[in-house]
Structures are given as C-alpha cells and as structure tokens.
Amino acid sequence: MVGIEHYLGLAAVLFAIGLYGALAKRNAVVVLMCIEIMLNAVNIALVAFSRFLVPEVVVLTGQVFAIFVMTVAAAEVAVGLAIIILIYRNRQTVNVDEVDSMKW
C-alpha cells in the first residue's frame, strides 16, 4: 500500500533534482525550469498531506494551498522570462555567470 511516505519521498527526490539544477546550470531558462520542478515537488507534498492527514477523507486546505502555489508560479514564470528575454536582447547571452555586472 502506498502511503504518505512514498509521496513525500518522491517530492523530496524531485526537490533535490530541481535544487541541483537551479544551482548548477548556466542557462537562465533552464534555471527557471528547475525552479518549476521544485515548485511541483512542493505541490505534490501539499496534496499528499491533504489526502493522508485524516483517513478516508480529503482535507481540502492543502489543495487550496497548491492552487495558490500554481498562481504564484505562473506569475513568476511570466516576469522571469520577460527579464531573461530582456537580458538576451541587451547582452546576446542567457548564461547566468556572464550576467555579473552587479557582482561586487
């Protein structure tokens, strides 16, 4: 029987994969994609808690939280991609380690 541990473990693995990519990748679009993977992992954990918190019942607060996470993720992707396209237009690159003019 698949319990909450399995879903939380899946969420943890996904989160770790996304964390590695967000830290290691050079392409800014790929970094944004990895952040989406991390947000999806968090959503899986929230929905798993909403399903398994009380037996035989789905407590819907967790799913409402997941809907808000999706809303914020959509807004974040829209603004983030606009910024990335603007950087590409000005510098002809989307590599995060070449965009370092604000680095001290």
Added chain:
Amino acid sequence: MTSFVFYIIAIILVAAAVGVMVMRDVFRAGLFLILSFFCVAGIYVLLNADLLAGIQVLVYVGAIGILLMFAIMLTQNIEVGNPAGSLNLPSLLVALAVLGFMMYVIVAQDWGMLSTTGQAISVKVDDSTITGIAQALFDKDIGFVLPFEIASVLLLAALIGAVVLVRSKE
C-alpha cells in the same frame, strides 16, 4: 493496483526530471519538463485531486510549458547547449545533503493520522473535490477570500510588468 500505477508514474517523473538535467539540447530539456508536468498531473489523480490535475495540465503544460518553449526558441544558443557551470560539484553535494536530510525526516517521523478534520472543509475519498474546493476558497468564516483577491492583483501586476519589460522603447 494503485501502488503499481504510482511506481510507474513516479519512475517516469523522476526520469523526466533527470532528463531535464542531462539533456545537452535546451529544447529537449523543455520537452522533458513538459513530460514531468504531465506525470505530476497523474500523481494528483492518484491523490484524489481531480480539479488540481486539470489545472496542472491547463496551467503548467498549456501555459508555462508553451511560454518556456517560446523563451527557449527566442534565446537559443545552439553551440552552448545546456552545460553545468563551475559550481557543478558543490551544488551536487548541497542537493544530496538536502535530499539526505529530507529522507531522514520522512523515514524517522511517525506520520500518525489525525482522527478528525476539525474546522477544515473536506470531502470523502473518491468523491469529486470541485465543490469542496469552492467552499474552502470562498467560505465566509474559514475561506481564503482575501488571498484569492491578492492573487488576482498579483497576476495583473505580473501581466503588466511582463508587457512593460519586453516592450520596445521607441
């Protein structure tokens, strides 16, 4: 049966996420990302979240996936590809440390279930969640009406912000 489907979907999901990391072509990495979004929708179906599965396909696969594809094609740099930067090994170690810590907590914790839902709005397992989610969002006393309105303002601000950012100056 449910556990069999869970393992199939989980394996495809993790493989797709790993594919996003190892693909040299950014476009193919984006396609793997869309596959992983679909698999997350399948996980939601297994977790009795039918409305969320639909939203996942509409918002993530339909909107965010297409937006990412547009961004990839507008900024494509074929010869550079999708390599890891100079922080490859440290970030791998950080990710493994975080994974180990989370796995330790998940295994060590005793996930005892509650016996009552208290005030929270709930539906029975295998029932549709749509009316319940509407109640949980818009209930007069324990709903999320103010966060809902703030979310709409946030989306409007993001929309205007994106248009202002990429609009050409002349």
